[in-house]
Amino acid sequence: EFVMLNGEVMSRETAKVDIEDRGYQFGDGVYEVIRVYNRKLFTAAEHLRRLEESAKKVGINVPYSIDEIQSMLEELIERNKIVLGIVYLQFTRGISPRKHTFPGEEVAPTFVAYTRHVGRPAEKLEKGMKAITEEDIRWLRCDIKSLNLLGNLLASQKAAESGCDEAILHRGETVTEGSHTNVSIVVDGKVVTHAADNFILNGISRQKMLEICRRNDVPVIERNFTVDELLKADEVFLTGTTIEVVPVIEIDGKPAGNGKPGPVTRKLQQWFEDEIKELCGS
Ligand code: PLP
Missing domain, CATH: 3.20.10.10 (D-amino Acid Aminotransferase, subunit A, domain 2)
Structure with a gap:
Protein backbone atom coordinates (compact mmCIF):
# COMPACT_ATOMS: atom_id res chain seq x y z
CA GLU A 1 0.00 0.00 0.00
CA PHE A 2 1.30 3.42 -1.02
CA VAL A 3 0.63 6.73 0.70
CA MET A 4 1.57 10.30 -0.06
CA LEU A 5 3.67 12.31 2.40
CA ASN A 6 4.62 15.88 1.46
CA GLY A 7 4.30 15.19 -2.25
CA GLU A 8 6.22 11.91 -2.26
CA VAL A 9 4.69 8.50 -2.84
CA MET A 10 6.04 5.92 -0.37
CA SER A 11 5.03 2.71 1.34
CA ARG A 12 2.71 3.15 4.30
CA GLU A 13 5.32 1.71 6.69
CA THR A 14 7.90 4.29 5.62
CA ALA A 15 5.63 7.29 6.11
CA LYS A 16 6.23 8.84 9.54
CA VAL A 17 4.91 12.05 11.07
CA ASP A 18 6.58 13.77 14.03
CA ILE A 19 4.82 13.73 17.43
CA GLU A 20 4.89 17.53 17.39
CA ASP A 21 2.96 17.78 14.16
CA ARG A 22 0.26 20.36 14.91
CA GLY A 23 -2.38 18.15 13.38
CA TYR A 24 -1.59 15.46 15.92
CA GLN A 25 -1.37 17.84 18.88
CA PHE A 26 -4.07 20.42 18.14
CA GLY A 27 -6.14 19.08 15.26
CA ASP A 28 -4.61 22.12 13.55
CA GLY A 29 -5.34 21.21 9.96
CA VAL A 30 -7.93 20.68 7.26
CA TYR A 31 -8.93 17.65 5.22
CA GLU A 32 -11.05 16.23 2.42
CA VAL A 33 -12.49 12.87 1.46
CA ILE A 34 -13.06 12.34 -2.26
CA ARG A 35 -14.90 9.43 -3.85
CA VAL A 36 -13.27 7.21 -6.45
CA TYR A 37 -15.61 5.51 -8.92
CA ASN A 38 -14.28 3.45 -11.78
CA ARG A 39 -10.68 4.54 -10.95
CA LYS A 40 -11.66 8.21 -11.33
CA LEU A 41 -12.06 11.01 -8.80
CA PHE A 42 -15.66 12.23 -8.50
CA THR A 43 -16.13 16.03 -8.20
CA ALA A 44 -12.42 16.46 -7.43
CA ALA A 45 -12.28 20.13 -8.43
CA GLU A 46 -15.10 21.00 -6.02
CA HIS A 47 -13.44 19.13 -3.14
CA LEU A 48 -10.04 20.66 -3.82
CA ARG A 49 -11.49 24.16 -4.06
CA ARG A 50 -13.17 23.62 -0.69
CA LEU A 51 -9.85 22.37 0.71
CA GLU A 52 -8.15 25.55 -0.48
CA GLU A 53 -10.92 27.63 1.10
CA SER A 54 -10.73 25.74 4.41
CA ALA A 55 -6.95 26.19 4.47
CA LYS A 56 -7.27 29.89 3.68
CA LYS A 57 -9.83 30.41 6.46
CA VAL A 58 -7.37 29.06 9.04
CA GLY A 59 -4.25 30.59 7.48
CA ILE A 60 -2.55 27.41 6.28
CA ASN A 61 -0.56 27.96 3.08
CA VAL A 62 -1.08 25.04 0.73
CA PRO A 63 2.12 24.94 -1.36
CA TYR A 64 0.50 23.19 -4.35
CA SER A 65 -2.05 24.19 -6.98
CA ILE A 66 -5.34 22.31 -7.25
CA ASP A 67 -4.10 20.66 -10.46
CA GLU A 68 -0.90 19.54 -8.76
CA ILE A 69 -2.82 17.99 -5.86
CA GLN A 70 -5.21 16.28 -8.25
CA SER A 71 -2.33 14.73 -10.24
CA MET A 72 -0.74 13.47 -7.02
CA LEU A 73 -4.02 11.89 -5.91
CA GLU A 74 -4.47 10.30 -9.35
CA GLU A 75 -0.99 8.84 -9.10
CA LEU A 76 -1.84 7.36 -5.71
CA ILE A 77 -5.09 5.84 -7.01
CA GLU A 78 -3.18 4.23 -9.85
CA ARG A 79 -0.36 2.93 -7.66
CA ASN A 80 -2.87 1.40 -5.22
CA LYS A 81 -5.15 0.14 -8.01
CA ILE A 82 -8.25 1.71 -6.46
CA VAL A 83 -11.32 1.05 -8.60
CA LEU A 84 -14.05 1.92 -6.08
CA GLY A 85 -13.05 3.72 -2.92
CA ILE A 86 -11.98 6.99 -1.40
CA VAL A 87 -8.98 9.26 -1.16
CA TYR A 88 -8.31 10.97 2.15
CA LEU A 89 -6.05 14.02 2.22
CA GLN A 90 -5.06 16.48 4.90
CA PHE A 91 -2.86 19.50 5.40
CA THR A 92 -1.73 20.36 8.91
CA ARG A 93 0.09 23.52 9.94
CA GLY A 94 3.29 21.48 10.18
CA ILE A 95 5.83 20.48 12.79
CA SER A 96 7.11 22.88 15.46
CA PRO A 97 7.61 22.96 19.25
CA ARG A 98 4.20 22.97 20.94
CA LYS A 99 2.87 26.50 21.20
CA HIS A 100 -0.64 27.81 20.53
CA THR A 101 0.38 30.63 18.20
CA PHE A 102 1.33 29.77 14.63
CA PRO A 103 4.92 28.92 13.73
CA GLY A 104 6.75 31.14 11.21
CA GLU A 105 6.66 30.94 7.43
CA GLU A 106 9.68 28.61 7.46
CA VAL A 107 7.48 25.80 8.79
CA ALA A 108 5.84 24.01 5.85
CA PRO A 109 2.46 22.29 6.18
CA THR A 110 2.43 18.50 6.40
CA PHE A 111 0.53 16.93 3.51
CA VAL A 112 -0.72 13.37 3.87
CA ALA A 113 -2.94 11.40 1.50
CA TYR A 114 -3.96 7.78 1.33
CA THR A 115 -6.56 5.64 -0.41
CA ARG A 116 -8.96 2.95 0.69
CA HIS A 117 -11.24 0.50 -1.08
CA VAL A 118 -14.82 1.42 -0.10
CA GLY A 119 -17.87 -0.08 -1.77
CA ARG A 120 -21.16 1.72 -2.28
CA PRO A 121 -23.40 1.21 0.78
N1 PLP B 1 -21.21 17.62 7.16
C1 PLP B 1 -20.15 17.15 7.85
C2 PLP B 1 -19.98 17.58 9.26
C3 PLP B 1 -19.24 16.28 7.23
O1 PLP B 1 -18.17 15.82 7.92
C4 PLP B 1 -19.46 15.88 5.89
C5 PLP B 1 -18.56 14.98 5.18
O2 PLP B 1 -17.70 14.36 5.69
C6 PLP B 1 -20.59 16.37 5.23
C7 PLP B 1 -21.42 17.25 5.88
C8 PLP B 1 -20.87 15.98 3.81
O3 PLP B 1 -19.98 16.63 2.94
P1 PLP B 1 -19.56 15.99 1.54
O4 PLP B 1 -20.81 15.82 0.76
O5 PLP B 1 -18.66 17.02 0.94
O6 PLP B 1 -18.89 14.71 1.84
Missing part, protein backbone atom coordinates in the same frame (compact mmCIF):
# COMPACT_ATOMS: atom_id res chain seq x y z
CA ALA A 122 -25.90 -0.93 -1.15
CA GLU A 123 -28.12 -1.91 1.75
CA LYS A 124 -28.35 1.62 3.18
CA LEU A 125 -29.02 3.10 -0.24
CA GLU A 126 -31.85 0.60 -0.68
CA LYS A 127 -33.38 0.38 2.79
CA GLY A 128 -32.39 3.70 4.33
CA MET A 129 -30.79 4.67 7.63
CA LYS A 130 -31.86 5.21 11.20
CA ALA A 131 -30.92 8.39 13.02
CA ILE A 132 -31.08 10.02 16.41
CA THR A 133 -31.39 13.74 17.09
CA GLU A 134 -28.66 15.31 19.17
CA GLU A 135 -27.79 18.82 20.36
CA ASP A 136 -25.10 20.38 18.15
CA ILE A 137 -22.34 21.32 20.60
CA ARG A 138 -19.70 22.12 17.98
CA TRP A 139 -17.97 25.45 17.42
CA LEU A 140 -19.35 28.20 15.17
CA ARG A 141 -17.15 27.61 12.13
CA CYS A 142 -18.58 24.33 10.87
CA ASP A 143 -18.06 25.65 7.31
CA ILE A 144 -14.35 24.82 7.73
CA LYS A 145 -13.51 21.16 7.12
CA SER A 146 -11.20 21.07 10.11
CA LEU A 147 -9.53 18.06 11.71
CA ASN A 148 -11.21 18.99 15.01
CA LEU A 149 -14.07 16.51 14.95
CA LEU A 150 -14.69 15.71 18.64
CA GLY A 151 -18.19 17.21 18.61
CA ASN A 152 -18.98 15.11 15.52
CA LEU A 153 -17.41 11.99 17.02
CA LEU A 154 -19.34 12.22 20.29
CA ALA A 155 -22.61 12.53 18.38
CA SER A 156 -21.72 9.73 15.99
CA GLN A 157 -20.77 7.42 18.85
CA LYS A 158 -24.06 8.15 20.61
CA ALA A 159 -25.93 7.24 17.41
CA ALA A 160 -24.01 3.97 17.14
CA GLU A 161 -24.70 3.14 20.80
CA SER A 162 -28.40 3.72 20.07
CA GLY A 163 -28.23 1.25 17.18
CA CYS A 164 -28.43 4.06 14.61
CA ASP A 165 -26.31 5.12 11.66
CA GLU A 166 -26.24 8.87 12.09
CA ALA A 167 -26.88 11.70 14.53
CA ILE A 168 -28.91 14.62 13.17
CA LEU A 169 -27.62 17.70 14.96
CA HIS A 170 -29.67 20.72 16.02
CA ARG A 171 -28.79 24.02 17.69
CA GLY A 172 -31.78 24.57 19.88
CA GLU A 173 -34.74 24.12 17.56
CA THR A 174 -32.76 24.50 14.33
CA VAL A 175 -31.53 21.38 12.52
CA THR A 176 -28.00 21.96 11.23
CA GLU A 177 -26.53 18.79 9.70
CA GLY A 178 -25.51 15.22 10.46
CA SER A 179 -22.32 14.27 12.31
CA HIS A 180 -20.76 13.51 8.92
CA THR A 181 -23.55 14.23 6.44
CA ASN A 182 -25.90 17.03 5.38
CA VAL A 183 -29.60 16.66 6.16
CA SER A 184 -32.49 17.59 3.88
CA ILE A 185 -36.24 17.18 4.17
CA VAL A 186 -38.97 16.99 1.56
CA VAL A 187 -42.18 18.90 2.24
CA ASP A 188 -44.96 19.09 -0.36
CA GLY A 189 -42.55 18.01 -3.09
CA LYS A 190 -39.98 20.70 -2.17
CA VAL A 191 -36.49 19.92 -0.92
CA VAL A 192 -35.54 22.00 2.13
CA THR A 193 -31.98 22.10 3.44
CA HIS A 194 -29.99 24.36 5.79
CA ALA A 195 -28.40 27.34 4.06
CA ALA A 196 -24.65 27.12 3.47
CA ASP A 197 -23.47 29.38 6.31
CA ASN A 198 -21.06 28.94 9.22
CA PHE A 199 -23.30 26.39 10.98
CA ILE A 200 -22.81 23.61 8.43
CA LEU A 201 -20.21 22.16 6.13
CA ASN A 202 -21.34 22.95 2.60
CA GLY A 203 -21.20 19.34 1.44
CA ILE A 204 -20.08 18.67 -2.11
CA SER A 205 -22.78 15.98 -2.28
CA ARG A 206 -25.27 18.55 -0.95
CA GLN A 207 -24.24 20.96 -3.72
CA LYS A 208 -24.43 18.21 -6.32
CA MET A 209 -27.88 17.20 -5.04
CA LEU A 210 -29.10 20.82 -5.27
CA GLU A 211 -27.70 21.13 -8.79
CA ILE A 212 -29.52 17.92 -9.77
CA CYS A 213 -32.79 19.22 -8.25
CA ARG A 214 -32.54 22.49 -10.18
CA ARG A 215 -31.75 20.69 -13.40
CA ASN A 216 -34.79 18.45 -12.95
CA ASP A 217 -37.22 21.15 -11.80
CA VAL A 218 -37.49 19.89 -8.24
CA PRO A 219 -38.05 23.02 -6.13
CA VAL A 220 -35.32 23.58 -3.54
CA ILE A 221 -35.28 25.97 -0.61
CA GLU A 222 -32.08 26.66 1.29
CA ARG A 223 -33.38 27.72 4.67
CA ASN A 224 -33.17 26.59 8.26
CA PHE A 225 -35.82 24.15 9.45
CA THR A 226 -36.77 23.01 12.92
CA VAL A 227 -36.64 19.64 14.65
CA ASP A 228 -40.44 19.68 14.55
CA GLU A 229 -40.39 20.12 10.75
CA LEU A 230 -37.84 17.29 10.53
CA LEU A 231 -40.07 14.93 12.47
CA LYS A 232 -43.17 15.90 10.44
CA ALA A 233 -41.51 15.98 7.01
CA ASP A 234 -42.78 13.80 4.15
CA GLU A 235 -39.25 12.53 3.54
CA VAL A 236 -35.84 12.91 5.14
CA PHE A 237 -32.54 12.14 3.46
CA LEU A 238 -28.81 12.54 4.02
CA THR A 239 -26.05 13.38 1.57
CA GLY A 240 -22.34 12.68 1.91
CA THR A 241 -19.32 11.63 -0.08
CA THR A 242 -19.25 7.97 0.88
CA ILE A 243 -23.02 7.49 1.28
CA GLU A 244 -24.24 9.62 -1.70
CA VAL A 245 -28.00 10.20 -1.15
CA VAL A 246 -29.49 7.98 1.57
CA PRO A 247 -33.08 7.91 2.85
CA VAL A 248 -33.69 8.27 6.59
CA ILE A 249 -36.49 5.94 7.66
CA GLU A 250 -36.43 6.33 11.42
CA ILE A 251 -35.60 9.18 13.81
CA ASP A 252 -35.42 8.69 17.58
CA GLY A 253 -37.19 5.35 17.22
CA LYS A 254 -40.15 6.77 15.27
CA PRO A 255 -40.80 6.52 11.52
CA ALA A 256 -39.38 9.38 9.45
CA GLY A 257 -41.94 10.36 6.80
CA ASN A 258 -43.97 7.19 6.37
CA GLY A 259 -41.07 5.02 7.50
CA LYS A 260 -40.04 4.07 3.98
CA PRO A 261 -37.76 5.72 1.43
CA GLY A 262 -39.89 8.40 -0.27
CA PRO A 263 -40.45 9.04 -3.99
CA VAL A 264 -38.46 12.30 -4.19
CA THR A 265 -35.50 10.72 -2.39
CA ARG A 266 -35.66 7.73 -4.75
CA LYS A 267 -35.56 10.02 -7.78
CA LEU A 268 -32.62 11.97 -6.37
CA GLN A 269 -30.76 8.71 -5.73
CA GLN A 270 -31.30 7.65 -9.33
CA TRP A 271 -30.19 11.01 -10.72
CA PHE A 272 -27.16 11.01 -8.43
CA GLU A 273 -26.18 7.60 -9.73
CA ASP A 274 -26.66 8.82 -13.31
CA GLU A 275 -24.34 11.73 -12.52
CA ILE A 276 -21.68 9.33 -11.23
CA LYS A 277 -21.93 7.32 -14.45
CA GLU A 278 -21.84 10.52 -16.50
CA LEU A 279 -18.72 11.87 -14.79
CA CYS A 280 -16.82 8.65 -14.04
CA GLY A 281 -18.19 6.09 -16.48
CA SER A 282 -19.70 2.87 -15.18
Whole structure:
Protein backbone atom coordinates (compact mmCIF):
# COMPACT_ATOMS: atom_id res chain seq x y z
CA GLU A 1 0.00 0.00 0.00
CA PHE A 2 1.30 3.42 -1.02
CA VAL A 3 0.63 6.73 0.70
CA MET A 4 1.57 10.30 -0.06
CA LEU A 5 3.67 12.31 2.40
CA ASN A 6 4.62 15.88 1.46
CA GLY A 7 4.30 15.19 -2.25
CA GLU A 8 6.22 11.91 -2.26
CA VAL A 9 4.69 8.50 -2.84
CA MET A 10 6.04 5.92 -0.37
CA SER A 11 5.03 2.71 1.34
CA ARG A 12 2.71 3.15 4.30
CA GLU A 13 5.32 1.71 6.69
CA THR A 14 7.90 4.29 5.62
CA ALA A 15 5.63 7.29 6.11
CA LYS A 16 6.23 8.84 9.54
CA VAL A 17 4.91 12.05 11.07
CA ASP A 18 6.58 13.77 14.03
CA ILE A 19 4.82 13.73 17.43
CA GLU A 20 4.89 17.53 17.39
CA ASP A 21 2.96 17.78 14.16
CA ARG A 22 0.26 20.36 14.91
CA GLY A 23 -2.38 18.15 13.38
CA TYR A 24 -1.59 15.46 15.92
CA GLN A 25 -1.37 17.84 18.88
CA PHE A 26 -4.07 20.42 18.14
CA GLY A 27 -6.14 19.08 15.26
CA ASP A 28 -4.61 22.12 13.55
CA GLY A 29 -5.34 21.21 9.96
CA VAL A 30 -7.93 20.68 7.26
CA TYR A 31 -8.93 17.65 5.22
CA GLU A 32 -11.05 16.23 2.42
CA VAL A 33 -12.49 12.87 1.46
CA ILE A 34 -13.06 12.34 -2.26
CA ARG A 35 -14.90 9.43 -3.85
CA VAL A 36 -13.27 7.21 -6.45
CA TYR A 37 -15.61 5.51 -8.92
CA ASN A 38 -14.28 3.45 -11.78
CA ARG A 39 -10.68 4.54 -10.95
CA LYS A 40 -11.66 8.21 -11.33
CA LEU A 41 -12.06 11.01 -8.80
CA PHE A 42 -15.66 12.23 -8.50
CA THR A 43 -16.13 16.03 -8.20
CA ALA A 44 -12.42 16.46 -7.43
CA ALA A 45 -12.28 20.13 -8.43
CA GLU A 46 -15.10 21.00 -6.02
CA HIS A 47 -13.44 19.13 -3.14
CA LEU A 48 -10.04 20.66 -3.82
CA ARG A 49 -11.49 24.16 -4.06
CA ARG A 50 -13.17 23.62 -0.69
CA LEU A 51 -9.85 22.37 0.71
CA GLU A 52 -8.15 25.55 -0.48
CA GLU A 53 -10.92 27.63 1.10
CA SER A 54 -10.73 25.74 4.41
CA ALA A 55 -6.95 26.19 4.47
CA LYS A 56 -7.27 29.89 3.68
CA LYS A 57 -9.83 30.41 6.46
CA VAL A 58 -7.37 29.06 9.04
CA GLY A 59 -4.25 30.59 7.48
CA ILE A 60 -2.55 27.41 6.28
CA ASN A 61 -0.56 27.96 3.08
CA VAL A 62 -1.08 25.04 0.73
CA PRO A 63 2.12 24.94 -1.36
CA TYR A 64 0.50 23.19 -4.35
CA SER A 65 -2.05 24.19 -6.98
CA ILE A 66 -5.34 22.31 -7.25
CA ASP A 67 -4.10 20.66 -10.46
CA GLU A 68 -0.90 19.54 -8.76
CA ILE A 69 -2.82 17.99 -5.86
CA GLN A 70 -5.21 16.28 -8.25
CA SER A 71 -2.33 14.73 -10.24
CA MET A 72 -0.74 13.47 -7.02
CA LEU A 73 -4.02 11.89 -5.91
CA GLU A 74 -4.47 10.30 -9.35
CA GLU A 75 -0.99 8.84 -9.10
CA LEU A 76 -1.84 7.36 -5.71
CA ILE A 77 -5.09 5.84 -7.01
CA GLU A 78 -3.18 4.23 -9.85
CA ARG A 79 -0.36 2.93 -7.66
CA ASN A 80 -2.87 1.40 -5.22
CA LYS A 81 -5.15 0.14 -8.01
CA ILE A 82 -8.25 1.71 -6.46
CA VAL A 83 -11.32 1.05 -8.60
CA LEU A 84 -14.05 1.92 -6.08
CA GLY A 85 -13.05 3.72 -2.92
CA ILE A 86 -11.98 6.99 -1.40
CA VAL A 87 -8.98 9.26 -1.16
CA TYR A 88 -8.31 10.97 2.15
CA LEU A 89 -6.05 14.02 2.22
CA GLN A 90 -5.06 16.48 4.90
CA PHE A 91 -2.86 19.50 5.40
CA THR A 92 -1.73 20.36 8.91
CA ARG A 93 0.09 23.52 9.94
CA GLY A 94 3.29 21.48 10.18
CA ILE A 95 5.83 20.48 12.79
CA SER A 96 7.11 22.88 15.46
CA PRO A 97 7.61 22.96 19.25
CA ARG A 98 4.20 22.97 20.94
CA LYS A 99 2.87 26.50 21.20
CA HIS A 100 -0.64 27.81 20.53
CA THR A 101 0.38 30.63 18.20
CA PHE A 102 1.33 29.77 14.63
CA PRO A 103 4.92 28.92 13.73
CA GLY A 104 6.75 31.14 11.21
CA GLU A 105 6.66 30.94 7.43
CA GLU A 106 9.68 28.61 7.46
CA VAL A 107 7.48 25.80 8.79
CA ALA A 108 5.84 24.01 5.85
CA PRO A 109 2.46 22.29 6.18
CA THR A 110 2.43 18.50 6.40
CA PHE A 111 0.53 16.93 3.51
CA VAL A 112 -0.72 13.37 3.87
CA ALA A 113 -2.94 11.40 1.50
CA TYR A 114 -3.96 7.78 1.33
CA THR A 115 -6.56 5.64 -0.41
CA ARG A 116 -8.96 2.95 0.69
CA HIS A 117 -11.24 0.50 -1.08
CA VAL A 118 -14.82 1.42 -0.10
CA GLY A 119 -17.87 -0.08 -1.77
CA ARG A 120 -21.16 1.72 -2.28
CA PRO A 121 -23.40 1.21 0.78
CA ALA A 122 -25.90 -0.93 -1.15
CA GLU A 123 -28.12 -1.91 1.75
CA LYS A 124 -28.35 1.62 3.18
CA LEU A 125 -29.02 3.10 -0.24
CA GLU A 126 -31.85 0.60 -0.68
CA LYS A 127 -33.38 0.38 2.79
CA GLY A 128 -32.39 3.70 4.33
CA MET A 129 -30.79 4.67 7.63
CA LYS A 130 -31.86 5.21 11.20
CA ALA A 131 -30.92 8.39 13.02
CA ILE A 132 -31.08 10.02 16.41
CA THR A 133 -31.39 13.74 17.09
CA GLU A 134 -28.66 15.31 19.17
CA GLU A 135 -27.79 18.82 20.36
CA ASP A 136 -25.10 20.38 18.15
CA ILE A 137 -22.34 21.32 20.60
CA ARG A 138 -19.70 22.12 17.98
CA TRP A 139 -17.97 25.45 17.42
CA LEU A 140 -19.35 28.20 15.17
CA ARG A 141 -17.15 27.61 12.13
CA CYS A 142 -18.58 24.33 10.87
CA ASP A 143 -18.06 25.65 7.31
CA ILE A 144 -14.35 24.82 7.73
CA LYS A 145 -13.51 21.16 7.12
CA SER A 146 -11.20 21.07 10.11
CA LEU A 147 -9.53 18.06 11.71
CA ASN A 148 -11.21 18.99 15.01
CA LEU A 149 -14.07 16.51 14.95
CA LEU A 150 -14.69 15.71 18.64
CA GLY A 151 -18.19 17.21 18.61
CA ASN A 152 -18.98 15.11 15.52
CA LEU A 153 -17.41 11.99 17.02
CA LEU A 154 -19.34 12.22 20.29
CA ALA A 155 -22.61 12.53 18.38
CA SER A 156 -21.72 9.73 15.99
CA GLN A 157 -20.77 7.42 18.85
CA LYS A 158 -24.06 8.15 20.61
CA ALA A 159 -25.93 7.24 17.41
CA ALA A 160 -24.01 3.97 17.14
CA GLU A 161 -24.70 3.14 20.80
CA SER A 162 -28.40 3.72 20.07
CA GLY A 163 -28.23 1.25 17.18
CA CYS A 164 -28.43 4.06 14.61
CA ASP A 165 -26.31 5.12 11.66
CA GLU A 166 -26.24 8.87 12.09
CA ALA A 167 -26.88 11.70 14.53
CA ILE A 168 -28.91 14.62 13.17
CA LEU A 169 -27.62 17.70 14.96
CA HIS A 170 -29.67 20.72 16.02
CA ARG A 171 -28.79 24.02 17.69
CA GLY A 172 -31.78 24.57 19.88
CA GLU A 173 -34.74 24.12 17.56
CA THR A 174 -32.76 24.50 14.33
CA VAL A 175 -31.53 21.38 12.52
CA THR A 176 -28.00 21.96 11.23
CA GLU A 177 -26.53 18.79 9.70
CA GLY A 178 -25.51 15.22 10.46
CA SER A 179 -22.32 14.27 12.31
CA HIS A 180 -20.76 13.51 8.92
CA THR A 181 -23.55 14.23 6.44
CA ASN A 182 -25.90 17.03 5.38
CA VAL A 183 -29.60 16.66 6.16
CA SER A 184 -32.49 17.59 3.88
CA ILE A 185 -36.24 17.18 4.17
CA VAL A 186 -38.97 16.99 1.56
CA VAL A 187 -42.18 18.90 2.24
CA ASP A 188 -44.96 19.09 -0.36
CA GLY A 189 -42.55 18.01 -3.09
CA LYS A 190 -39.98 20.70 -2.17
CA VAL A 191 -36.49 19.92 -0.92
CA VAL A 192 -35.54 22.00 2.13
CA THR A 193 -31.98 22.10 3.44
CA HIS A 194 -29.99 24.36 5.79
CA ALA A 195 -28.40 27.34 4.06
CA ALA A 196 -24.65 27.12 3.47
CA ASP A 197 -23.47 29.38 6.31
CA ASN A 198 -21.06 28.94 9.22
CA PHE A 199 -23.30 26.39 10.98
CA ILE A 200 -22.81 23.61 8.43
CA LEU A 201 -20.21 22.16 6.13
CA ASN A 202 -21.34 22.95 2.60
CA GLY A 203 -21.20 19.34 1.44
CA ILE A 204 -20.08 18.67 -2.11
CA SER A 205 -22.78 15.98 -2.28
CA ARG A 206 -25.27 18.55 -0.95
CA GLN A 207 -24.24 20.96 -3.72
CA LYS A 208 -24.43 18.21 -6.32
CA MET A 209 -27.88 17.20 -5.04
CA LEU A 210 -29.10 20.82 -5.27
CA GLU A 211 -27.70 21.13 -8.79
CA ILE A 212 -29.52 17.92 -9.77
CA CYS A 213 -32.79 19.22 -8.25
CA ARG A 214 -32.54 22.49 -10.18
CA ARG A 215 -31.75 20.69 -13.40
CA ASN A 216 -34.79 18.45 -12.95
CA ASP A 217 -37.22 21.15 -11.80
CA VAL A 218 -37.49 19.89 -8.24
CA PRO A 219 -38.05 23.02 -6.13
CA VAL A 220 -35.32 23.58 -3.54
CA ILE A 221 -35.28 25.97 -0.61
CA GLU A 222 -32.08 26.66 1.29
CA ARG A 223 -33.38 27.72 4.67
CA ASN A 224 -33.17 26.59 8.26
CA PHE A 225 -35.82 24.15 9.45
CA THR A 226 -36.77 23.01 12.92
CA VAL A 227 -36.64 19.64 14.65
CA ASP A 228 -40.44 19.68 14.55
CA GLU A 229 -40.39 20.12 10.75
CA LEU A 230 -37.84 17.29 10.53
CA LEU A 231 -40.07 14.93 12.47
CA LYS A 232 -43.17 15.90 10.44
CA ALA A 233 -41.51 15.98 7.01
CA ASP A 234 -42.78 13.80 4.15
CA GLU A 235 -39.25 12.53 3.54
CA VAL A 236 -35.84 12.91 5.14
CA PHE A 237 -32.54 12.14 3.46
CA LEU A 238 -28.81 12.54 4.02
CA THR A 239 -26.05 13.38 1.57
CA GLY A 240 -22.34 12.68 1.91
CA THR A 241 -19.32 11.63 -0.08
CA THR A 242 -19.25 7.97 0.88
CA ILE A 243 -23.02 7.49 1.28
CA GLU A 244 -24.24 9.62 -1.70
CA VAL A 245 -28.00 10.20 -1.15
CA VAL A 246 -29.49 7.98 1.57
CA PRO A 247 -33.08 7.91 2.85
CA VAL A 248 -33.69 8.27 6.59
CA ILE A 249 -36.49 5.94 7.66
CA GLU A 250 -36.43 6.33 11.42
CA ILE A 251 -35.60 9.18 13.81
CA ASP A 252 -35.42 8.69 17.58
CA GLY A 253 -37.19 5.35 17.22
CA LYS A 254 -40.15 6.77 15.27
CA PRO A 255 -40.80 6.52 11.52
CA ALA A 256 -39.38 9.38 9.45
CA GLY A 257 -41.94 10.36 6.80
CA ASN A 258 -43.97 7.19 6.37
CA GLY A 259 -41.07 5.02 7.50
CA LYS A 260 -40.04 4.07 3.98
CA PRO A 261 -37.76 5.72 1.43
CA GLY A 262 -39.89 8.40 -0.27
CA PRO A 263 -40.45 9.04 -3.99
CA VAL A 264 -38.46 12.30 -4.19
CA THR A 265 -35.50 10.72 -2.39
CA ARG A 266 -35.66 7.73 -4.75
CA LYS A 267 -35.56 10.02 -7.78
CA LEU A 268 -32.62 11.97 -6.37
CA GLN A 269 -30.76 8.71 -5.73
CA GLN A 270 -31.30 7.65 -9.33
CA TRP A 271 -30.19 11.01 -10.72
CA PHE A 272 -27.16 11.01 -8.43
CA GLU A 273 -26.18 7.60 -9.73
CA ASP A 274 -26.66 8.82 -13.31
CA GLU A 275 -24.34 11.73 -12.52
CA ILE A 276 -21.68 9.33 -11.23
CA LYS A 277 -21.93 7.32 -14.45
CA GLU A 278 -21.84 10.52 -16.50
CA LEU A 279 -18.72 11.87 -14.79
CA CYS A 280 -16.82 8.65 -14.04
CA GLY A 281 -18.19 6.09 -16.48
CA SER A 282 -19.70 2.87 -15.18
N1 PLP B 1 -21.21 17.62 7.16
C1 PLP B 1 -20.15 17.15 7.85
C2 PLP B 1 -19.98 17.58 9.26
C3 PLP B 1 -19.24 16.28 7.23
O1 PLP B 1 -18.17 15.82 7.92
C4 PLP B 1 -19.46 15.88 5.89
C5 PLP B 1 -18.56 14.98 5.18
O2 PLP B 1 -17.70 14.36 5.69
C6 PLP B 1 -20.59 16.37 5.23
C7 PLP B 1 -21.42 17.25 5.88
C8 PLP B 1 -20.87 15.98 3.81
O3 PLP B 1 -19.98 16.63 2.94
P1 PLP B 1 -19.56 15.99 1.54
O4 PLP B 1 -20.81 15.82 0.76
O5 PLP B 1 -18.66 17.02 0.94
O6 PLP B 1 -18.89 14.71 1.84
